[in-house]
Amino acid sequence: MTFIPLFFALPLAAAFIIPILGKIAKSIIWIFVTLVSFTLFILALYGVAVTQQFPMIVYEMGNWPPPLGIVMAFDSLSAFMVLVISILVFSGSIFSWRYMSHYTGTWKFYTLYMLITAGMMGVSITGDLFNMFVFLEIAAISSYALVAFGVDAEELEASFKYMVMGEVGGLTFLLSIALLYAKTSTLNLADMANTLQVVGQTPFFWLVLGMMLLAFSIKAAFVPFHSWLPDAHPAAPAPISSLLSGIFIKVLGMYTTARLVFNVFGLSRGNAPVFFNVLIGLGLLSIAFAGITALNQKDYKRLLGYSSVSQVGYIMLGFGIGNFYGVAGAIFYILAHALGKGLLFLTSGSVVNATGTRDITKLAGVGENMSTTAWSFRFGSMSLIGLPPLVGFFAKYFIVLGALKAGFWWLAIVAIGLSVLTLGYLLKIENNVFMKKGRTKANKAPFTMRVAMVFLVVLIVLFGVGFQQIIDFLVGPAANALLRGVEYANLVFGSVGVSF
Amino acid sequence: MKGMSLIVRTITTVIIGFIFIYGIYITLHGHLTPGGGFAGGVIVAGALILRILVFGSEPADEKKSEIRTSIFESVGALLFIGIALAGLVIAGTFFLNFLPKGIPFNLLSAGIIPFCNIAIGIKVGAGLFSIFLALAAVKYVVKD
Amino acid sequence: MIIFLSCIILFLIGLYAIVTKRNLIKIVIGFALIEYAINLLFALVGFRRGMLAPIITRVDMAHKFVDPIPQALVLTAIVIALGTTALMLTVALRIYSRYKTFDIAEIRKLKG
Numbered sequence: 001m002t003f004i005p006l007f008f009a010l011p012l013a014a015a016f017i018i019p020i021l022g023k024i025a026k027s028i029i030w031i032f033v034t035l036v037s038f039t040l041f042i043l044a045l046y047g048v049a050v051t052q053q054f055p056m057i058v059y060e061m062g063n064w065p066p067p068l069g070i071v072m073a074f075d076s077l078s079a080f081m082v083l084v085i086s087i088l089v090f091s092g093s094i095f096s097w098r099y100m101s102h103y104t105g106t107w108k109f110y111t112l113y114m115l116i117t118a119g120m121m122g123v124s125i126t127g128d129l130f131n132m133f134v135f136l137e138i139a140a141i142s143s144y145a146l147v148a149f150g151v152d153a154e155e156l157e158a159s160f161k162y163m164v165m166g167e168v169g170g171l172t173f174l175l176s177i178a179l180l181y182a183k184t185s186t187l188n189l190a191d192m193a194n195t196l197q198v199v200g201q202t203p204f205f206w207l208v209l210g211m212m213l214l215a216f217s218i219k220a221a222f223v224p225f226h227s228w229l230p231d232a233h234p235a236a237p238a239p240i241s242s243l244l245s246g247i248f249i250k251v252l253g254m255y256t257t258a259r260l261v262f263n264v265f266g267l268s269r270g271n272a273p274v275f276f277n278v279l280i281g282l283g284l285l286s287i288a289f290a291g292i293t294a295l296n297q298k299d300y301k302r303l304l305g306y307s308s309v310s311q312v313g314y315i316m317l318g319f320g321i322g323n324f325y326g327v328a329g330a331i332f333y334i335l336a337h338a339l340g341k342g343l344l345f346l347t348s349g350s351v352v353n354a355t356g357t358r359d360i361t362k363l364a365g366v367g368e369n370m371s372t373t374a375w376s377f378r379f380g381s382m383s384l385i386g387l388p389p390l391v392g393f394f395a396k397y398f399i400v401l402g403a404l405k406a407g408f409w410w411l412a413i414v415a416i417g418l419s420v421l422t423l424g425y426l427l428k429i430e431n432n433v434f435m436k437k438g439r440t441k442a443n444k445a446p447f448t449m450r451v452a453m454v455f456l457v458v459l460i461v462l463f464g465v466g467f468q469q470i471i472d473f474l475v476g477p478a479a480n481a482l483l484r485g486v487e488y489a490n491l492v493f494g495s496v497g498v499s500f
Numbered sequence: 501m502k503g504m505s506l507i508v509r510t511i512t513t514v515i516i517g518f519i520f521i522y523g524i525y526i527t528l529h530g531h532l533t534p535g536g537g538f539a540g541g542v543i544v545a546g547a548l549i550l551r552i553l554v555f556g557s558e559p560a561d562e563k564k565s566e567i568r569t570s571i572f573e574s575v576g577a578l579l580f581i582g583i584a585l586a587g588l589v590i591a592g593t594f595f596l597n598f599l600p601k602g603i604p605f606n607l608l609s610a611g612i613i614p615f616c617n618i619a620i621g622i623k624v625g626a627g628l629f630s631i632f633l634a635l636a637a638v639k640y641v642v643k644d
Numbered sequence: 645m646i647i648f649l650s651c652i653i654l655f656l657i658g659l660y661a662i663v664t665k666r667n668l669i670k671i672v673i674g675f676a677l678i679e680y681a682i683n684l685l686f687a688l689v690g691f692r693r694g695m696l697a698p699i700i701t702r703v704d705m706a707h708k709f710v711d712p713i714p715q716a717l718v719l720t721a722i723v724i725a726l727g728t729t730a731l732m733l734t735v736a737l738r739i740y741s742r743y744k745t746f747d748i749a750e751i752r753k754l755k756g
Contacts, residue, residue: 005594009585016577019570062587062595130717137724141731148735153742157751160735164662167675167728174721175655175682181714182689534699538723604703631730638737 003043004059004072007082008122008135010036010043015114022107030097033110037090040117044083051079052473055481056495058127066127066496067191073127073492076477080331081124081255083474084338087459088246089117091342092239095452099238099349109149109237116142116243120251127492129177129187136173136252140166140219143244147236155235162232165225169218176211179204190492193264197486201272209265209275213257220253222316223286226309233308234301234358238349241301245308246342250334254315258330258482261319266486269322269406279320284414286313291421295428300348300358303425304341310421311337311384317415318399326402328471328479329395335463335475336383336395343380343456347373350449351433354442360429364438373445374434376453381426383460386419391464394471503556512554519547527621531610537620544621545628552636562633569630576623583612583619647688655681668736668746672729679725683718690714 014036021029050057051074059072093113100106119139126132144166148159181187183204184195199205214225221229229249233241261267261275269276287310294306315337318330350373351366352358367374383392396419403412445453463470484491503509527540552562587596602609654677661674690711698712736746743751 002588002592002594005584005588009581009588009594013578013581013585016574016581019574020578023567023571060593062597063593130720134720134724137728141724141727144728144731144735148738151738153739153751156735156739156742160668160732160739163728163732163735164671164675167732168662170728171675171678171682175685177717178682178685178689178714181686181717185711187713538719604700628726634734635730635737638734638741 003046004057004074004125005061006043007040007047007125008118010040011114011118011121015111015118018107018111018114026107029107029110030093033113034090034093034097036114037086037093037117040121041083041086041090044079044086047074047079048083048474051076051477054495054498055477056491058492058495058498060496066493067186067188070131071127071188071492071496072125073189074125075481075488075491076474077255077259077331077481078125080335080474080478081251082121084335085117085120085124085247085251087456088243088338088342089113091346091452091455092243094455095242095346095349095449096237096239097448098446099353099449103149103237109146112142112146112149113240113243115139116146116240116248120248123251124255127189129180129189129192131187132189132256133170133173133177136219136256137170139248139252140170143236143240143248146240146244147232149237149240150235158228158231158235162228165218165228169215169225172211172218173215176208176215179208179211183208189259189264190489193266193486193489196264197266205265209261212260216253216257217282218253220249220257220312220316221309222253222282222312223289223309226286226290229309230302230305233305233345234299238301238345238352241304241348242342242345245305245345246338247334249308249312250315250338254312254319254330254334258319258327262482262485263488264486268483268485276320276322279316280408280411281320283313283315283317283320284411284418286310286316287415287418287421288313291418291425294425295421297425298360300351300360300363300429300433301345302358303360303429304344304348307344307384307422307425308337308341311341314396314399314415317411318402321399321402321406321408321411323402323406324479324483325398325405327482328475329398329400329402331478331482332391332395332398332470332475335470336392336460339456339460339463340380340384340392343376343453343460344384346449346453346456347377347380350445350453351442353449354445355440360432363433363440364436365440366438366442367434368437369442369444372450372453376457377430377434379457379460381430383464385423385426389461389464389467391460391467391470394464394467504554508554512550516547516551519550520544523547523621523625527617528607528614530617531613532605532607537617538624540617541621541624541626542628544625545632548625548629549632552632562637566630566633566637569626569633572626573623573630576619576621576626579619580616580623583615587612648685651681651685651688654678654684666748668739668748669733671748672732672736675732676725676729679721683721686714686718686721 018029055075057074061070100109116139119135122135123132126135144159144163147162148156184192186192186195218225233245236244267275290306290309294303294310297303297306315330315333318326318333383390386393386396400412400415523540523543526535526543527537530536584595587598588594591598597611599611601611658674658677658681662671665671692710695708695710698709739751740746
C-alpha cells in the first residue's frame with residue numbers, strides 16, 4: 001500500500017536531485033533517470049498485480065480521512081494509465097541519451113522530464129479534484145517549457161501558441177472547479193459524485209460539464225481546438241514528442257474526461273444519450289478532419305502530429321459508444337496508440353538525428369542503412385492502421401464491436417472506412433522516406449536508440465499476440481472501473497483503511 | 501545592470517537587512533500568524549532582487565548567482581519531499597505529521613509544519629530570484 | 645450578486661485581451677486578469693456574511709469563520725499562475741530577441 005505515493009514522489013524527488021547532480025557529475029544523470037523510470041515501470045507492474053485482487057486502494061495523505069483530506073484512489077484504470085505512462089517514460093529516457101547529446105543544458109531537460117512524469121502519474125492516481133488540477137498544471141507547465149527547449153524561433157512560437165491554448169483550457173477547468181465547489185462544498189471526487197447525484201441533471205450540472213469538456217477538449221486536441229498540437233509536438237525534442245503524443249494528451253484530456261463523466265457526474269448512455277452522441281460527433285470530426293489534413297503534410301513530425309489528433313478521435317468514439325466493448329476498446333486504443341505513436345515519433349527522432357531534416361521530400365534513401373528504424377516504423381504503422389495480430393488491430397476491433405453491439409452499424413462502417421486515411425498518410429512517409437532509393441546518406445542509429453525502438457516493437461507484438469490476457473487483466477478491469485459509474489463513490493469510502 | 505542613485509543606495513543599505521529578517525520572521529511564524537513559507541520566501545526574494553536592482557551587477561556575477569540559486573532551489577524542494585518521505589519511512593504514511601504537536605501558539609509546535617514552511621521558504625525565495633535572473637538574462641540576448 | 649457580476653466582467657475583459665490583442669505582453673496581461681477573476685470567484689464562494697477571517701488567535705476562540713478551503717485553493721492557484729506567467733514572459737522575451745517585435749501578426753512563421 002505504501003507504494004502509491006511513490007508514483008509521484010519518486011519522480012518529483014529525482015527532478016530536484018538532478019540539478020545538484022548536474023553540478024557534480026553530469027555523466028550519471030542519464031543513468032539515474034533511466035533507473036528511476038525503470039523503478040516506476042516495476043512499481044506500475046506491481047500496481048497492476050495488486051489491483052487484480054483489490055479493485056480500489058485508497059491512500060490517505062497524512063492519515064486524513066477522505067472527505068476532509070486528499071486521497072489517492074488507485075483503481076484498475078489508474079493502474080492501467082500508470083503502466084502505459086511508465087512504459088513510454090522508460091523508452092523515452094533510454095532514447096534520449098544519444099538524442100540529447102548535442103543539446104546544451106541537458107540537466108534542465110531531465111528535470112523537466114521527471115516533472116512531466118510526476119504530473120501525469122499524479123493526475124492518474126489522485127482522488128481529489130483540485131489535486132488533479134495541480135498535477136495537471138505541473139505536467140502542462142513542464143510540457144510548455146519542453147516544447148520551447150531548443151529555443152529556436154519556431155519552437156518558441158509553437159510553445160507560446162501551445163501555452164495560450166493550454167492555459168485557456170487549464171483556467172476553464174479551474175473555473176469549473178470553483179463552480180462545482182460552490183454547489184457541492186467538497187473537492188473529493190467520491191464525495192462530489194454522491195452530492196451531484198442529489199443535485200440531479202440541472203442546467204448548472206450541464207454548464208459545469210460543458211466547461212470541463214471544453215477544457216479537456218483543448219488539452220486532448222479535438223478538432224475545433226487542435227491547432228496547437230501540430231505545431232507544439234513536432235517542435236519538442238523527439239523523446240518528448242513521443243511522450244506528449246503518446247500519453248500526455250490522453251492523460252490530461254481523455255483520462256480526466258472519462259473519469260469525471262463516468263465516475264463523478266455519473267453519466268452513461270442510458271441516462272444521457274445526447275451527451276454521448278456529442279462525444280461520438282467530436283470523435284468522428286477529429287478522425288476525418290485531421291486525417292485529411294495529415295495527407296497534405298510534408299514535414300515528418302507534423303504529419304505524425306495531425307495523425308495523433310486523428311487517432312485520439314477513435315478513443316473518444318469508443319467512450320462515446322458507452323457500452324463495455326466500446327469503453328474497453330477506447331482504453332485498449334489508449335495503449336495501442338501510446339505504443340504505436342510513441343514508436344513512430346522515436347523513429348522520427350532517429351531520422352532527424354541522422355540527417356538533420358524533417359522534410360520527407362528530402363529524406364529519400366534513408367532506409368538503406370537505418371534498417372532498424374525502418375522496420376520499427378513499419379511495425380508501428382501496421383499497428384496504427386490495424387493489421388492483425390498487432391495490438392492496434394484488437395483495439396480497433398473492440399471499438400467496432402462496441403458500435404455493432406450498440407446498434408450503430410453505420411458508425412462501425414465509417415470507423416473502418418476512415419482507417420484508410422491512416423493507411424494513406426503513413427504510406428506517404430513509408431514511400432518517400434524508407435522505400436524510395438535516394439542519395440540521402442544516413443548512418444545507423446546509435447545503439448541505445450535502437451534498444452528503445454525495439455523495446456516498443458516487442459511490446460506491440462507481445463500485447464497483440466497476448467490480447468486475451470491484456471483484456472482479462474488490464475483493459476477489462478479498467479473498463480469495468482469506468483462503467484461502475486457512481487458506485488465508485490461507495491467503493492472509495494468502503495476501501496478506506498483496507499490494508500494488505 | 502546599472503545601479504541607481506546615491507539616495508536610493510543609502511536607503512537600501514539601511515533597510516535591506518530588515519526586509520530580509522522580516523521575510524525570515526514571516527516564514528518561521530507561518531504556523532502561528534498569516535503568512536508562511538510562500539509569503540516569506542517572496543519577501544526574501546524581494547530583498548535579493550532589490551539588491552541587484554539598486555547596486556547593479558555584472559553578467560558574470562549574475563551567472564554565478566544563478567548557479568547558486570538553482571542549488572538552493574533544489575535543496576528547498578528536496579527538504580520538502582524529504583519531510584514528506586520521512587513520514588512514509590518513520591511512521592508509514594506519506595506526509596504524516598509525525599512530530600509531537602506541542603502547545604498551540606508556541607514557536608515550536610504544530611509538528612512538521614514549521615519545517616515544511618522553512619523548506620517552502622527556501623524554495624520560493626530561490627525560485628523567484630532565479631525567475632528574476634532568467635528574465636534579466638534575456639537582455640544580453642536581445643542586445644546582440 | 646453585483647460582486648459576482650464584477651467577477652464575470654473581469655473574466656470577459658481578460659478573454660477579450662487574449663482573443664483580440666496582437667501584442668504578446670498584452671496577451672499575458674489578459675491571462676493575469678482571468679486568473680484574478682477566478683481567484684475572486686473562489687474567495688466569494690467561501691464568503692459568509694458576518695463571519696471572521698479564518699485565523700485562530702486564541703485557544704478558546706468561537707469558530708465563526710468563513711470557509712477557509714477556497715482561500716487555500718486561491719493560494720495554490722496563485723503559485724501556479726506565477727509559474728505560467730513567468731514562463732510566458734520568458735518565452736515572449738525570447739521571441740522578442742529573435743524577431744525584434746511583440747506583434748503576433750509579424751511572427752507567423754508556422755502555418756495553421
